[in-house]
Amino acid sequence: xxxxxxxxxxxxxxxxxxxxxxxxxxVKADANACELNSLHLDGLRNELANNPTAxxxxxxxxxxxxxxxxxxxxxxxxxxxxxKHKGFDPSxxxxxxxxxLETNENSKTEFYIVQAGETEGKLYLVxxxxxxxxxxxxxxxxxxxxxxxxxxxxxxxxxxKKRRITGKIKPR
Numbered sequence: 001x002x003x004x005x006x007x008x009x010x011x012x013x014x015x016x017x018x019x020x021x022x023x024x025x026x027v028k029a030d031a032n033a034c035e036l037n038s039l040h041l042d043g044l045r046n047e048l049a050n051n052p053t054a055x056x057x058x059x060x061x062x063x064x065x066x067x068x069x070x071x072x073x074x075x076x077x078x079x080x081x082x083x084k085h086k087g088f089d090p091s092x093x094x095x096x097x098x099x100x101l102e103t104n105e106n107s108k109t110e111f112y113i114v115q116a117g118e119t120e121g122k123l124y125l126v127x128x129x130x131x132x133x134x135x136x137x138x139x140x141x142x143x144x145x146x147x148x149x150x151x152x153x154x155x156x157x158x159x160x161k162k163r164r165i166t167g168k169i170k171p172r
Contacts, residue, residue, distance in 0.1 A: 024123040029106050033127070034136040040125045041086055041137065044111060047124070048092060053116035055092040062100050063107040063131055070132055071097055071107075073149040077134040078109060085138060106130060 027036045048054055058078065062071035075095050082088040101107065106128040114121030129135040133148055 024125060026126045027128065029128040029130045029133075029135065034139040037125075037127050037135060038138040040127075041082070044113070044124055045086055045088060047113055048088070051113075051115065055094060055114050056088070057094045057096060057112045057114050057121055059096045059098040059110045059112070061098050061108050061110070063129075064101055064104060066100070066107060066132060068097075070149050074107070074109075074129060074134055077149070078137070081137050109135065 025036070025040045027033050027040065044056065048056065058075075060071055060075050062068070062074075075097070079090075079093065079095060082093060083090050098110075108126055108128045110123060111125040111127075112121035113124050127135050127137075
């Protein structure tokens, strides 16, 4: 009897925990990100098709060590991808830079579905990007692979005669 009661309690706790989970997708920046992001963005487009008054708000959170230029390039990349490759109506997309993350997690973009008359909307998708890269949004092509949008390299020094003579620059 105690065993049955114990099993019943475990089943109830499992049901409560599962039903309390958030109702949005979260895609990490890993090997599966391309296909998963593509799938969820198609679902997002279908949500818009089913509700002609809704719009999408995409909130961008650059990584702690990223600058505004990287964030702007990532935003532009995502906007162009949604419009050109996924067929989103530009008038139904809004992009907001929500400020840098204070933690060391990767930069992220949150996609909200906002119904007419709402200001916040419902969180639909959170997608993460690697440091100084665009997120992988679709599979199967060079155009869709994450691109490096940040610069970690130092500017090239001018080759002078003195540097070539001292051996710091090897002649061609």
